[in-house]
Every structure is written in structure tokens, then in C-alpha cells.
Amino acid sequence: MASSSTSVSSPPMPPANADLQTTWAYLEEGVDHIMTKLQTGVSYSKYMSLYTVSYNYCTSSKMHSASEGMSLGQRTGANLMGSDLYNNLIKYFMQHLKTLREGAEGLQDEALLKYYATEWDRYTTGANYINRLFTYLNRHWVKRERDEGRKSVYPVYTLALVQWKTNFFMPIQSKQQKLAGAVLRLIERQRNGETIDQGLVKKVVDSFVSLGLDESDINKVSYEIYKEHFEQPFLEATEKYYRKESETFLAENNVQDYLKKAEERLREEEDRVERYLNTNTRKGLVSKCEHVLIREHSERMWESFQNLLDFDKDEDLQRMYSLLSRITEGLEPLRKKFEEHVKRAGLAAVSKLVSEGGSGEGSTEVDPKAYVDAMLEVHHKNSETVSRSFRGEAGFVASLDKACRDFVNRNAATGNSTTKSPELLAKHADVLLRKSNKVAEEEDLEGALNKVMILFKYIEDKDVFQTFYTTKLSKRLIHGVSASDEAEASMISKLKEACGFEYTNKLQRMFTDMSLSKDLTDQFKERMQQNHDDMDINFSIMVLGTNFWPLNPPAHEFIIPADILPVYERFTKYYQQKHSGRKLTWLWNYSKNELRTSYLNQKYIFMTSAYQMAVLTQYNQNDTLSLEELMTATSISKEILTQVLASLVKAKVLISDDKEQYDLNPNFKSKKIRINLNTPLKAEQKTEATDVLKTVDEDRKYALQATIVRIMKARKTMKNQQLIQEVIAQIAQRFQPKIPDIKKAIDHLLEKEYIERVEGTRETYAYLA
Template sequence: MPPASSSTTSSLAASMPPPNSDLETTWRFLEEGVDHIMTKLQTGVSYSKYMSLYTVSYNYCTSSRMHGNAESGGLAARTGANLMGSDLYNKLTKYLVQHLKTVRDGAENLVDEDLLQYYAKEWDRYTTGANYINRLFTYLNRHWVKREKDEGRKGVYTVYTLSLVQWKQNFFNHVHNKNQKLAGAVLRLIEKQRNGENIDQTLVKKVVDSFVSLGLDESDSNKQSLDVYKDHFETPFITATEVYYTKESEAFLAENSVSDYLKKAEERLKEEEDRVDRYLNTVTRKTLISKCEQVLIRKHSTTMWEEFQKLLDFDKDEDLQRMYALLSRISEGLEPLRKKFEEHVKKAGLNAVEKLASGGDGAADESIDQKAYVDALLEVHTKNSETVDRSFRGEAGFVASLDKACREFVNRNAATGSSSSKSPELIAKHADALLRKNNKVAEEGDLEGALNQVMVLFKYIEDKDVFQSFYSNKLSKRLIHGVSASDEAEASMISKLKEACGFEYTNKLQRMFTDMSLSKDLTDQFKEKMAVSHPEDSDLTFTIMVLGTNFWPLTPPNVNFVIPKEILPTYSRFQQYYQQKHSGRKLTWMWNYCKNELRTNYASQKYIFMTSAYQMAVLVQYNDYDTLNLAELVQYTGISEDILKQVLSILVKARVLLHDGEGEPYDLNPSYKSKKIKVNLNQPIKAEAKAESTEVLKNVDEDRKYVIQATIVRIMKARKTMKNQALIQEVISQISARFTPKIPDIKKAIDTLLEKEYIERVEETRDTFRYVA
């Protein structure tokens, strides 16, 4: 709609020409109105006058009468209506050219902000007027312009677009092309803002938006080209940006710390992002930010990489976050950081264990405390894991660096020496301590969290089969001796291991619990039977555990144990009962895992001694003898001399037996006294504990041979034929989740399978094998 006005101005006083008026009469009336709109629109135009202008334009364009003095512009052969449109279009074009010459003259001596103010003011006035004029000549646009364009005539536009074309040719090009006068003024204003001065951002936006509006697609007026914006503003703007930040960044780093520079670069990048949002075209964002990243980050990336270690060493979290955020913006910017971080974590882990290990010569320390060891590893992992989450946003590359470093120092450190089995052994023993009764962690209710921490380290263990063997061994002891913190905790840990390694890894562990449940039922059934058939033995408490050989890592004792007569009847009755219940099964009695409670009748105070089976076998001999020497005890118990000596030393140390030295007999102490009524004499024998570790590792080595062989057979069965090197790599790939197989062991397994005729060499080749079905 045109601006409303209650009165017409004198410049619009001319009366409306009648229909079919000639071009000169028509244009004289129209030119007066157009000029008022373009120069004095602020004074208003009445609705009636605006409609008069519209009607005159419409009447002339629809007139079919030919006018001899028409400005045909080379279109003399056209019909009347077409010719009318052409004449009017040409008149309007000439007016715009003349009008813009006057506007251009006003800008002649203006520079910088004065020029921009003038340009913006005239642009607003001109484009507003052009919009109104465009509507005045609606019929011209809708019919004549459209028909000309449909017929392929170049250089014909709608009236508004024509106005922009003329502005560009007759004002913009003259003002701007004079030493890049216009763009230069904008760039100097932007530089002022970068230097901290306040500027009129609305002014900049108006001028910049005009650059965009002047981008006209000559083939399609409905499309907009950004050529003017890019050529006349964006290109010099990007160049100026590069020059500005190159100079500033170099000067800033010469006088300030890297930490301060990180803040400065972060602020500058944010400012440039904000600049695009406030007054630049969005198409500039990618080019501008890319250029800023190149100048502010890439050119100084080496300096940042060199500073990274200091930031890690002094836990400068905020600086690390900034450095990560900046370097993540450029390709390969983070890779040097990831490598340095990996070395940092690895060094921290090795140093933490070094403090625990005695000597520091790389030899494994047998006496190292497993809790202290695990705590040291976890402390390093936790601290650096938090750094990854907090400073590096949990980025996958840094997570991988953390994992790689942890895998290295968890498996090879001052406590492990050259042994790859030491770390899984210590971690398994720590898990055992957590899952036992009277453990402080269990009592404080944070057992689940502690087990989760064990699983953190378990993830990094390379020889998971070693952990499995030690864990299985310790679990069997907890179950046999009834010292588990809770069944729920045991089930939780097995569930975690199953989730990490699969069903096969925990199958035997779960079968142990099944055996325990079946054993409880078996004991109850046996007791019920004995209560009826042998009520005289009701004061003898008896619990049995029948454990499957394939699922329990128990080693039968290498002794000819003489079963004491005190328990022989019960032993024989159960042996008979079980054979009747399960014909064909063989029972192997694990005396080295049995425990007993004995009541004393000889001392002034009655005590209950909690003993091992071997201690019980020794003590019950004193029901018949007052004094016994070592040879007699070996004869009566069947226990080997080396083990018996350790059994006796515990009893002597507890003052239950008296012994004056080598070669002297062992006497029962009639004056035995203790503050406790229930005395635990069942202490572990050192030789057995050491032999346990040796036995576990021996079993692991044996199991590995069969795992490698089974894996080779499985692969060859699927592939039928394979070359030697490919087979070795495939075996390593499939087994590495459980342990890292050694190539000589794989070759030995291949030779074994060749001998057993599971595989064979392909004829006329030395390095290709075929599966033998």
C-alpha cells in the first residue's frame, strides 16, 4: 500500500490524463509521481493520487493506438500493446539513470563512516521507493515484462529488479570501484570493532545486505547470485582478516603465555562467529572460520603441542579443555596430543608401581601387597579417565590412548618383571580378598563399586586365562571353607566376567555353585539316613561336598593319608551310601581341603580347636599316646615329613604341643591356656601357598596348548586350506581376547596336529595346510 496522506502536495497537482493519451503526456504525469515517490516519499502520497498513477500506467499499457514518436527501442514491428510497454519501460529506465546520477554526486567527497551513512540512507530511500514504483507498474510487470522474458529477451526485468540493476550500474559501481571505497570503509569499521571500539553494527549490516541484494541472476530474476557480495566484499574481508590475525597472534604470543593465548584465540573465534550472525551473510561463515582456524590455530599448533605436557603435569584442566577445543577444529590437530597423553599415562602408571616394588630393578616382588598394587593402578586410571571425560570430552581417540597406555602398564611394570602372569594373579587375589567375609569394603556396603573397579583393570589384562585360573582357584577355597561375603556378591562378579568374556569363560565358575547346592542336599539326605541307622553318632557333625572334577581346580593330596579311627566309621558309611546312590562314580577324598573342630577334654578349660584334616590327624593320636616323635607321627598319619613338619610347627607355635628341638619328641601341653574358647589353628602352610601359584600357572600352560590346537582345528575346518602365515595370524586374532599366544607355541600346535593327522601339508607346497575330515 502507498503511504497515506490527507492532502496532496503541489508537485502532484497535475490532473490525470485521459485514456489513449500519447507517451509524452502520459509520462509527464507519471514522472511527476515517480519522482515524488523516489525523492519526497516522507511527505506522503494520497491514496487517490497513488491510484491515479496506477490507472494511468494501466491505461497506457493497454492502449492499442500506435504513436509515431514512440521510443520503440528497435521494436517497431511489434503490436500496439507491446509497443506501449516498451516505451514506458524505456522512459522509466532513463529516469532512474538520471536520478542516480544526482545521488552519486552527493557521495563524491565522502569517505569511511560518512560515506557508509550516506550510502545506507540513500539505499533505504531508493529501495523503499522502488518497491512502491514496482506496484505502480504491476500491469507492466505482469504482461509486457513477462512476455518479453518468455520470448527470451535479455536485459528486461521487473521494475523493482530494474531499479537494483540501475543502482548497481549507476551508483554502486561508481562509488565502490573507486579504490574499493565502499568495501574499504566497511573493513575499516570492522577493524575498529576488532580493536575494541564500538561501531554502528546496524549500519554495517545495511551496507553488507545491499551487496547481497545487488547479486542478480540475469538469466532468472527470481534467483539471487552472491557474486557481488563475494567479489566486492567477502574476498577482501577474508584477506583483511588473515592479515589482522596473523599480526595480532604473533605479537600476542611474543609477550604472553600459551595459556593466555588459548583464551585469546577462543575469544576471537567466538567473536567471528558472532560477527557472522550480526551482520554478515551466512555463506561467509565457513570461509571466515576456516581462515581464522588456519591463522589462529594451525599456524601456532606446534607451540600448543609443545605446551601440552606442561598442562598435563600441572593438571591445568581449563587450559587443556581450551587446547582440545581449539586443536579439534583442525585436521590432525589432536593426534600429537593423543600420543603425548598415552605416554603420560603410561609413565604415570609405571611410576606408581615403581614406588611399590622394592629395588626398582624391574624384578617382580613376591611380597607386594595386592590391594596396594590394585589401588595404585586404579588411581592412575581414574585420574586420567576423568581428564579424558572432563578435558577431552570423552573423545574416542583419547579413550583409545588411555586404554593403550593402561594395557601397557597394567601388564608390564616393576612388579611383574618379565612375567605376564603376575598382574592377573595379583588382581585375582585382590578380588578374592574383596569377596571374603570380614572384608572392610563388604562391611561398608561398597562391595559392588569395588568389584566394578576390579573389572576396570580386568579389561586391560592380556592374559585373561591366568586371571580366570587364579580366580577359579580362590573361588573354590571360598566356597569350600564357607568364607564368601555373600552369594549375591559372588553372583554379581561372575555376571560381570560373563558380560566381559562370554558364557564359556564363566561356565565352570557357575557349575561350582551348582555343585555346592547339590552337596547340601546330599548332606541332608545322608544325615537323615544316619539318624535312623546309626543314632549313636548323632553328636558327630558331618558335612560333605561332592565336587565335579572337571569344574573344580582342586589338586588331590600327594600323601597316603591314614584316616583316623575317630572318623573312619562315618567315612566308610558315606562311601557306601554314595556308591549305592551313584553306581560307577569314583570318589577322591581331598584331605588337604578338609577342616574339623575338636573338643578338648584334657585341659583345665574345655576348648574347641578349629583344625585342618592334617592337624586333626596329629592331635587325635594323643588320645592314645602322651608323647610321639616325628617318625611315629609320619607312620600314624601317612603325611609326608616335609608337610608334617609345617603342620607341627603351627601346633607348637600355638603351644598346643610342646617340642624342645630337633630330634626331640612332641608332647601334648596339659597346661594349655587361651583367652578364647574357640581357637583357630587352621593356618595356611607356606609351601602349599607357593605350590598353589606354581600349579595354577602350570595348568594354564597346559590348557593353552589345547586351546591353540582346538582353535587351529576350528579354523581349518571352516577354511579347508590355509597358508601357514595366514593361519598363525587368524589364531592370534581369535585367541587374543583370552591371552596373547606365542608364535612358537602356535607352530608347535600345528606340528602336533600334523602328527595326529587332523591337518596335512598340501602336496608340492611347504607352507599350505589342508584340513583332514
């Protein structure tokens, strides 16, 4: 009976002891089916039959091994059987791959890649199945061969890959890099904006990696094939492509646009690695792109940096930073330019302030608040740039700090003086910390003090700031005009954190004295009440330690007014009984008083200085007095007295036509009940800055001497130059010492025999215990 369909029957399964020809005929048919028609499937029973035949053949020799003995030296029949199967597999792979190679003839580019990828998939899948069919061969014969040093024998799957490399990959690839060239052209098309089959590229590229076999260790991946046949030509093509593109782009566009382009290209290449390249290529690819896209055009970027800064091009600055940070030394020119930019901005801000104020170079008339605000604005703006555009990178922070240190200490307002900035900063802090300050109302006082500390960090002569600050604090405390104890404590805490305990020791002792003085006044008043002494004057006395308060005693005699003399005498006696051996120096020049009027219909309270009080109490017995009479009655010097009288005439409490005779004004009127007559005298204001700088000079002499002694005590002997350098290093936190001053201090200590010159040397000193 004729059949409409034909079928080809498989050969029957050979018996367990079948010869090689019969066995291989059966196995080859199955292997070929798996390698070429796997998509049609292989039944489980068929697969198990193939496995069994392979197993039987490899083990059949054991039946004869006893009688045949050890033929070929130590090689048994099992060895030979394994070898036969292995060699037949090689022949099969070679023939199969020859057929595949013929199928690739004439194919180009994407068509070739598609054919290669399809066959690679089919081949490796089939080889996996076949590898499992010959598990026994792998486990015994192949393992024994490799253990005995025959490294050219591989497990079946690896053998399949070796054969693919030799008989398919290399013949195609060797024709003008045909395979890799096709991949590179596809990648170039993608770089040009076309959409490509990335999965296809990945498959081909992955096969290059799989073919890299380490003969000595088959479990280890070698990247030699991938590197030689793909990675190297890929990197060369990348370099060529981007060099041409970047040069063309920059010829037609500005640097800002180029930054975007370069950033985009780098991102694309990173993405390329993620999508279809081996991760080992990342480093070389990124390095190549950075060289061509950034390094080769870095000078153009550096040149355009200033323009981006001038016009606050934040996004472009971020891009430039991000790109140049990828290459060695790419940021250094930017840091230098940024430093100069900040310095110029700071100097310009102060120059503008000086010219607007109509003050000359180095003028002392600059308003402290305006001065501080101008510099803070420059710092704030550029600090924002560092954070936002340069990601707070340490090098840019250092450039900002160096530039700020330069313009904060030396600018149009300071002239050649390094003491002007600390003085103005201390004055600004003084205004902030006073009750009359508007900042406390308008904004956060704590925030304003933090801003003071920003500039304080850059001040070189911190000892000058310290002395001015101490002087101003003493006046705030004595006159009771501090905004709050909390604010004062907060500022001292900030200074302590910045410069250490020693820097703020005096400041903290001043607060202790204030507290002790209050207790002392209360105890004195209590004693007076117990003794039933007549106390018709309300008062408080501050007893302040000479070592901690920058206060100058009055430079002239002063007759204590009769009205307060009894209290003065009682307190002096009380204090000397309580603290025998201590001497009180009364600082009338800092005293404040309140006088109540009784000669007018309206009662007023005059707030006065001690000198104004001394003058006005003379009018309790007189309505008119001459300058000479007042000088005699008060013992105040003519220079000070004329200023005191001028302030009272200006306030219309006294009347004078000729500055020789002064009358009490019987028609004095004011809208206020409490009237402050106590304005600072010009003579006092003038001497403050001079006195502070004099104190600073004296303190510096002692500081230098103490530092030299401390160093020499620790080191015992030291050369002159080393000693000078060590002194500068240790004292630079407080001020910038001048070398001639250090030399003077050394000479002084030589005279005082704290140190001596080592005999036989000119430049070496020794410490004298």
C-alpha cells in the same frame, strides 16, 4: 488576492487514450515524488490514479490492435507501449542515480556509509512502491519479453536494483574499493575494541547481497557481487589482521594466554556473522581464522601440552583441545603425548610402590591391594582428564586404554612376566570377596568390584586371571569364607559380560556343585536316621566335579582317623549305591574339622585341618608321642607332618623341646573358646602359583589346537601365515599367544592328522575331516 504560501499543483490525470508524452509526464512526476519525497506521504487516491494511468497506457493499444494488425512481426501495439514505459523508467533511474552519485562526492568512510545506507533505504522502499504501480507492465509485457528470451528485461523492482548497481554502486566501489574499504576499516576498528554502528554495517553488507542478481532466474539470489566486492577482501583483511596480532601476542605472552585470546577471537568472529555478515561467509571466515589463529601456531601449542598435563591445568587443556580439534590432525600429536604421559605415570606409580616395599624388580612380594590401588589411581585421574578436558573423545579414550594396557601388563613389579598382573588382580579380588575383608565395611563392595573390572579390561593374559580366580574361589567356597553369595554372583556376572559364557562356565558350575552337595549331605543324614545308625559326628561333605574344580588330591597316603572312619565308610557306600560307576577321591588336604577338648578344665573348640585332627586324635590314647610314632599312626609325610606339628607347638597345644618328642600341653589356656589352628602350610602356598601357571600352560596348548581345528574346519585350506594371524586374532581375547607356541600346535595337529600339508607346497595346510 495575494497568498502568503505558494503551492504547486499536480498535472491533471490524463485520459485513458492519452499519448506517451502526456502519460509519462504525469507518471514521472508521481515516480519522482515516491523516490525522493516518500516521507511526506502519497495519498491513496493519488497512488490509485498513477496505477490507473499506467494500466490504461499499457492496455490502450488493444483498441487499435485489430486495425493496425501485427506490426513489427509478432509484436503488437501493447508490446510497443510496454517498451516505451520501460525505457522511460530506465532513463528516470539513470538520472536519479546520477544526482545521488554527485551527492556522494567527497564523502569518506563512515560518512560515505551513512549516506549510502540512507539512500539505499529510500531507494529500495521507493522502488517497491513503483514496482506495484507497474504491476500490469510486469505481469504482461515484462513476462512476455522474458518468456521470449530477452533476459535483460526485468520486473520494475529488479530493474531498479540493476540500475543502482550500474549507476551508483559500481562507480563508487570502483574507486579503490571505496565502499567495501570503508566497511573493512569500520570492522577493524571494532576488532581494536572500538564501538561501531553494527546496524550500518549490516545495511551496507546486505545491499551487496541484494545486488547479486541471477539474470537467468530473477527469483534466485546470486552472491557474486557480495563475494567479489566484500567477502574476498574481508577474508584477506581478516587473515592479515590476525596473523599480525597473533605473532605479536605470542612474542609477549605465554601459550595459555594465547589460548584464551584465540578462543575469544573465534567467538567474536562467529558473533560477527550473526550480527551483520551474510551466513554464507561463516564457513570461509571460520576456516581462515582457524588457519591463522590455530594451524599456524599449532606446534607451539603441541610443545606446551605436556606442561599443562603435568600441572593439571584443566581449563587450559580444555581450551587447547577445543581449538586444536577444529583443524585436521590437530589432536593427533596430543593423543600421542597423552598416551606417553599416562604410561609414564603408571610405571612411576608401580616403581614407587616396589621401592617403598623394598622389593626388587619383578618381585612377588608386592601387596595386591596397594598394587591395584596405585594403578587405579593413575587410570582414574587420567580418565577424568579425558572426560573433562577432552570431552571423552574416542581418540583420547584409545590413548588412555593403550597406555593402561602397557603399564598394567609390564611394569617394575611384573619384570618380564605377563602373568604377574593377572595373579595380583585375582588375589586382590579374592581379598575383597572374603568375609574378613574390611572394604565391605568401609566402602561399597560392588564399587570395589567394578574397579577390579576396570583393570581386568587391560589384562592381556585373561586366562591367567581366570585360573587364579577359579583357584581362589574354590577355596572361598570350600572353607565357607565368601563375603556373600550376592557378591560372588555379581563378580561372575561382570566377568561373563566382559568375556562371555565360556569364560565363567566353570565358576558357575562350582556354585551348582555346592548346592547339590548340601542336598546330598542332607539326604545322607536323613537315610542314617531312618536306619537308626549312630551319628555322633556332625559333618557335611562336598562332592565336587573334577572338571570344574582346580583341586589337587593329596600327594601322599593318609590313614583316616578311627573317629571318623565309620562315617567315611557309610557315606562312600551310600554314594556308590546312588551313583554307580562314579569314583570318589577324598581331598583330605582341603578338609576342615572342629575338635572339642575334654582333657582340660576349660572346654575349647579347636578348628583344625584334617592333618592336625589326625595328629591330635592320637593323643586320645597317649600324652606323649615321638615324630616316628606320629608318622606311623597317620601316614603323613615327614615334610608335611613337621609343619603340622610346628603349627600345633606354636599354638601351645603341644610341647616339644627337641622336635622329636611331642607332648600334649596340660596347661593350655586361651582367652578364646574357639581357636583356629588351621593356618595354611608354606608348602601349599608355594605350590599354588606354580600349579596355576602349569594349568594355564596346559590349557593354552589345548586352546591353540582347538582354535586351529575350528579355523581349518571352516576354511578347508589355508596358508601358514594367514592361519597364524587368524589364530592370534581369535585367541587374543583370552591371552597373547606366542608364535612358537602356535607353530608347535600346528606340528602337533599335523602329527595327529587333523590337518595335512598340501602336496607341492610348503606353507599351505588342508583340513582332514
